[in-house]
Amino acid sequence: MKPKDEGKIDEIYTATLALVKEQGLAGITMSQIARKAGFATGTVYIYFANKDELIVKLFDKCINDYTRDHFAGYDPSAPFKVAFHTIWMNMLRYSIEHFHEMVFIEQCFHSPFISEATRKATKDRLLPWRELIERGKKEKLIKQVDASWIMLFVRGSVRDLVKHCAYHQLKITNEFRETMFEMCWDGIRD
Amino acid sequence: MKPKDEGKIDEIYTATLALVKEQGLAGITMSQIARKAGFATGTVYIYFANKDELIVKLFDKCINDYTRDHFAGYDPSAPFKVAFHTIWMNMLRYSIEHFHEMVFIEQCFHSPFISEATRKATKDRLLPWRELIERGKKEKLIKQVDASWIMLFVRGSVRDLVKHCAYHQLKITNEFRETMFEMCWDGIRD
Amino acid sequence: MKPKDEGKIDEIYTATLALVKEQGLAGITMSQIARKAGFATGTVYIYFANKDELIVKLFDKCINDYTRDHFAGYDPSAPFKVAFHTIWMNMLRYSIEHFHEMVFIEQCFHSPFISEATRKATKDRLLPWRELIERGKKEKLIKQVDASWIMLFVRGSVRDLVKHCAYHQLKITNEFRETMFEMCWDGIRD
Amino acid sequence: MKPKDEGKIDEIYTATLALVKEQGLAGITMSQIARKAGFATGTVYIYFANKDELIVKLFDKCINDYTRDHFAGYDPSAPFKVAFHTIWMNMLRYSIEHFHEMVFIEQCFHSPFISEATRKATKDRLLPWRELIERGKKEKLIKQVDASWIMLFVRGSVRDLVKHCAYHQLKITNEFRETMFEMCWDGIRD
DNA sequence: GATGAATGAGCCTTCATTCAT
DNA sequence: CATGAATGAAGGCTCATTCAT
Numbered sequence: 001m002k003p004k005d006e007g008k009i010d011e012i013y014t015a016t017l018a019l020v021k022e023q024g025l026a027g028i029t030m031s032q033i034a035r036k037a038g039f040a041t042g043t044v045y046i047y048f049a050n051k052d053e054l055i056v057k058l059f060d061k062c063i064n065d066y067t068r069d070h071f072a073g074y075d076p077s078a079p080f081k082v083a084f085h086t087i088w089m090n091m092l093r094y095s096i097e098h099f100h101e102m103v104f105i106e107q108c109f110h111s112p113f114i115s116e117a118t119r120k121a122t123k124d125r126l127l128p129w130r131e132l133i134e135r136g137k138k139e140k141l142i143k144q145v146d147a148s149w150i151m152l153f154v155r156g157s158v159r160d161l162v163k164h165c166a167y168h169q170l171k172i173t174n175e176f177r178e179t180m181f182e183m184c185w186d187g188i189r190d
Numbered sequence: 191m192k193p194k195d196e197g198k199i200d201e202i203y204t205a206t207l208a209l210v211k212e213q214g215l216a217g218i219t220m221s222q223i224a225r226k227a228g229f230a231t232g233t234v235y236i237y238f239a240n241k242d243e244l245i246v247k248l249f250d251k252c253i254n255d256y257t258r259d260h261f262a263g264y265d266p267s268a269p270f271k272v273a274f275h276t277i278w279m280n281m282l283r284y285s286i287e288h289f290h291e292m293v294f295i296e297q298c299f300h301s302p303f304i305s306e307a308t309r310k311a312t313k314d315r316l317l318p319w320r321e322l323i324e325r326g327k328k329e330k331l332i333k334q335v336d337a338s339w340i341m342l343f344v345r346g347s348v349r350d351l352v353k354h355c356a357y358h359q360l361k362i363t364n365e366f367r368e369t370m371f372e373m374c375w376d377g378i379r380d
Numbered sequence: 381m382k383p384k385d386e387g388k389i390d391e392i393y394t395a396t397l398a399l400v401k402e403q404g405l406a407g408i409t410m411s412q413i414a415r416k417a418g419f420a421t422g423t424v425y426i427y428f429a430n431k432d433e434l435i436v437k438l439f440d441k442c443i444n445d446y447t448r449d450h451f452a453g454y455d456p457s458a459p460f461k462v463a464f465h466t467i468w469m470n471m472l473r474y475s476i477e478h479f480h481e482m483v484f485i486e487q488c489f490h491s492p493f494i495s496e497a498t499r500k501a502t503k504d505r506l507l508p509w510r511e512l513i514e515r516g517k518k519e520k521l522i523k524q525v526d527a528s529w530i531m532l533f534v535r536g537s538v539r540d541l542v543k544h545c546a547y548h549q550l551k552i553t554n555e556f557r558e559t560m561f562e563m564c565w566d567g568i569r570d
Numbered sequence: 571m572k573p574k575d576e577g578k579i580d581e582i583y584t585a586t587l588a589l590v591k592e593q594g595l596a597g598i599t600m601s602q603i604a605r606k607a608g609f610a611t612g613t614v615y616i617y618f619a620n621k622d623e624l625i626v627k628l629f630d631k632c633i634n635d636y637t638r639d640h641f642a643g644y645d646p647s648a649p650f651k652v653a654f655h656t657i658w659m660n661m662l663r664y665s666i667e668h669f670h671e672m673v674f675i676e677q678c679f680h681s682p683f684i685s686e687a688t689r690k691a692t693k694d695r696l697l698p699w700r701e702l703i704e705r706g707k708k709e710k711l712i713k714q715v716d717a718s719w720i721m722l723f724v725r726g727s728v729r730d731l732v733k734h735c736a737y738h739q740l741k742i743t744n745e746f747r748e749t750m751f752e753m754c755w756d757g758i759r760d
Numbered sequence: 761g762a763t764g765a766a767t768g769a770g771c772c773t774t775c776a777t778t779c780a781t
Numbered sequence: 782c783a784t785g786a787a788t789g790a791a792g793g794c795t796c797a798t799t800c801a802t
Contacts, residue, residue, distance in 0.1 A: 002780055002786045024301035026216040029771060040788045042774080051772065103300055110293055111214035119357075145369055152350040153373055160346025164338060167309075179335055183343055187377030195761085219796060221764095230763040232799080241797065382765045382801055404681035406596040409792060420767045425794065483680055490673055491594035499737075525749055532730040533753055540726025544718060547689075559715055563723055567757030575782085599775060601785095610784040612778080621776065 009047050011037045013058050017100035025055075025107045055113040062101040067125035069094045076128065080136045081185075087129060088154065088181055095162040096172055102159065126151070142188045154184050199237050201227040203248050207290035215245075215297045245303040252291040257315035259284045266318065270326045271375075277319060278344065278371055285352040286362055292349065316341070332378045344374050389427050391417045393438050397480035405435075405487045435493040442481045447505035449474045456508065460516050461565075467509060468534065468561055475542040476552055482539065506531070522568045534564050579617050581607040583628050587670035595625075595677045625683040632671045637695035639664045646698065650706045651755075657699060658724065658751055665732040666742055672729065696721070712758045724754050 015036035019028045030051055034041045048054040070090050074083060095102050108114045133150050136142040142150065161180055165172055205226035209218045220241055224231045238244040260280050264273060285292055298304045323340050326332040332340065351370055355362055395416035399408045410431055414421045428434040450470050454463060475482050488494045513530050516522040522530065541560055545552055585606035589598045600621055604611045618624040640660050644653060665672050678684045703720050706712040712720065731750055735742055 002784080004786065021300060024216070024297065025214060026297075027302045030773080031771080041772090042789065043787055045773070046786060107214065107216075107297065107300060110211060110297060112217040143369075143373065145373070148354060149351060149366075149370070149373075152354050153347045153370070156346040156348070156350025157343045157377075158346070160342040160349070161339060164342050176339075179333075180339070180343070183333065183335070183339075183377040186379075187347075187373040189376070220798080221796075224764095231797090232764065233762055235798070236761065382763080384765065401680065404596070404677065405594060406677075407682045410794080411792075421793090422768065422795080423766055426765060431793065487594065487596075487677065487680060490591060490677060492597040523749075523753065525753070528734060529731060529746075529750070529753075532734050533727045533750070536726040536728070536730025537723045537757075538726070540722040540729070541719060544722050556719075559713075560719070560723070563713065563715070563719075563757040566759075567727075567753040569756075600777080601775075604785095611776090612784055612786095613782080615777070616782065 004046070008037070008039070008043070012044055012047060012054065013061065016054065016058055017104050020104045020107060021100045025104075025111050025113070030054075052113060055108065055111075056118070059105065059108050059114060059118070062098075062105050063122050063125065065098070066094060066101065066105065067122075069098075070126065070129055074128070076132070080132070080139055080141050083132055084136065084185075085181065087132065088158075088184060089177065091155065091158055092162070092177060092180070095158055096165070099162065099166045102162070136188075140190055143190055145188075150188050153187060157184060157187075198227070198229070198233070202234060202237060202244065203251065206244065206248055207294050210294045210297060211290045215294075215301050215303070242303060245298065245301075246308070249295065249298050249304060249308070252288075252295050253312050253315065255288065256284060256291065256295070257312075260316065260319055264318070266322070270322070270329055270331050273322055274326065274375075275371065277322065278348075278374060279367065281345065281348055282352070282367060282370070285348055286355070289352065289356045292352070326378075330380055333380055335378075340378055343377060347374060347377075384426070388417070388419070388423070392424055392427060392434065393441065396434065396438055397484050400484045400487060401480045405484075405491050405493070410434075432493060435488065435491075436498070439485065439488050439494060439498070442478075442485050443502050443505065445478070446474060446481065446485065447502075450506065450509055454508070456512070460512070460519055460521050463512055464516065464565075465561065467512065468538075468564060469557065471535065471538055472542065472557060472560070475538055476545070479542065479546045482542070516568075520570055523570055525568075530568050533567060537564060537567075578607070578609070578613070582614060582617060582624065583631065586624065586628055587674050590674045590677060591670045595674075595681050595683070622683060625678065625681075626688070629675065629678050629684060629688070632668075632675050633692055633695065635668070636664060636671065636675070637692075640696065640699055644698070646702070650702070650709055650711050653702055654706065654755075655751065657702065658728075658754060659747065661725065661728055662732065662747060662750070665728060666735070669732065669736045672732070706758075710760055713760055715758075720758050723757060727754060727757075 012033060015033050016028070019032055019036060030044055031041045033054075034044050037044075044054070048057065070087055072090050074086050074090070076083065078086070109119060129151065130147050133142070133147040137144055137147070158180070162172075164170070202223060205223050205228075206218070209222055209226060220234055221231045223244075224234050227234075234244070238247065260277050262280050264276050264280070266273065268276070299309060320337050320341065323332070323337040327334055327337070348370070352362075354360070392413060395413050396408070399412055399416060410424055411421045413434075414424050417424075424434070428437065450467050452470050454466050454470070456463065458466070489499060510527050510531065513522070513527040517524055517527070538560070542552075544550070582603060585603050586598070589602055589606060600614055601611045603624075604614050607614075614624070618627065640657050642660050644656050644660070646653065648656070679689060700717050700721065703712070703717040707714055707717070728750070732742075734740070
């Protein structure tokens, strides 16, 4: 008996992400995905009930990875700026290494695939990040501004920088990283 | 093709933008657009040769408006920070008042509708903005960082802030505007 | 403007019935139906939301016609045997002239298309027929047997006779009609 | 192909008949059959080359049983009415005890599975039944009517009565049997 | 010009059949 | 033999586009 090969799920995910990056959510087809992943159309339906489920499950996985990666090596007891730096760099790294995922998540937010509920659930996963910002405010290290605004300010700038680099095939140097970090930091510090 | 009723084009545009905001580029259909605009499917084809042309023309119009609006009331001979403030506020205002357009542009960037050439042509239109940044660098008012990075840093943060406000139906107060401006400004100033 | 041509519905029905007679409900396809009716596949979907709806609506129409036709020229105040004769002949005529419909109804009864509720609703429509049988019993003209059994005895024999004739392309003469009627009548009379 | 486990064939048959009764020939799938029979899809293909063969062989088996059962305990030398009674009761018993088979046979007649030839071959198997009818005519015990008509008259009424009982879960009493027999008999006797 | 019915190519999905284990 | 994952042809349905009114 041939057991279900769960590894195929990742191949399907990878193929989907690549196609969405190239063509957007509009216009990708199940047969394209299957072809790119290297098997027959029907095979995709062994692992996913339908296109919708494939997109939604991939979305969930991406959101999971995205939020989890923020906190790699994060030590909440470290000094604020150190902790902030850790998360900021994680955010940057994820965006660079998972550019396809970033694009996919963005496209999903305005699509018939993702429900309002899913959209809203996403932000709860970044609670420790929000708490860190609040701590920074309490320690008078950063501006007394609504934490959401700080978070968005940081994420928005990171995202557009990464996109730019991705589109223009720029290598992202350590110098770039630190320069960008300084800009963010200067923007929010008290 | 010289249609009598030029206003219909705008109604088609408005309908399209609203639908894309709700459902993304994926899943909008010509008949949906027509219905939302208030006329028959065939009518859309009197004003646009096909779906592709509709999307591309709307994209062009959006990019045009977007870039043009940056420079409303912009006086290149004003002091740097004043000029920068003008453009920054224009950018913010556009993003707020034309949220649908912003979403649409974003979705188009990863879609089969927009070619690589179109994508790249966009940035030429912001030349005066780039020149202003270069001037700020020369006047040692802002950091000695690649102008593109400054531009992206600014735009990215503005975009995510506006998105957040749009999704959460937050009113955007003058206090908010100035606070955000301060963050951007502190981020880039020397 | 091209108005919806309701006549197309009948053409679709006719095509469907012919195909079901030839191939059974199993194996008829929407494109076959469309081709036989003489238009494109998509056209069928202008008049019916999906295959299911097409089958169910056709089934309803057939049941309607079938039951209605029983009572053509039926005079409840006529002597029992005359009234019975009228309905019996109507039943026979319908089965002969609407052989396709008969086959279709039969196939639907054991199909995923027809619900239990629909199945049960059908028999209510033959109430006057049942009442006539009850009257015959009261007048001691026919056997004191459950009315359903009488009805089924009659319908079953008629159906199989008609099927036989249809399959063997036999002409149905008046002599045949009267002979068959006599058999039925002798079977149930007291 | 000499499969070890001949019993599996019967399980496949039983599963198929049950499914056809529930859903009709339309809409039954090989995997449904396999699941209902209790093994894997591929297993069915060890015993039958394909779906077509499965249906046709089952059809043949059903027709065989059906016709064979007519003549259980049948003594051609018995008086006509006794012999007729025997066969009539056999026919009724089969229809009751093999209701699924009856439905299946009926569905097959209008399906792409059964050829015209198969359809016609069926009736040859009832030759002794036809001969008995002819004998009854010669003995002036029954009406001088085409034997086929007599046979169909009898079979049709039996079938619909049984269907009715099956659908309404009625118990079939001996009284019912004899009453029905009387109706048939009165219908055909001279 | 405006309409919306008609068209048919193409997408999602199912399912008969095969085949590696 | 038995299994059920893999395959891909074919069917249901959608939707961009055309065209008769």
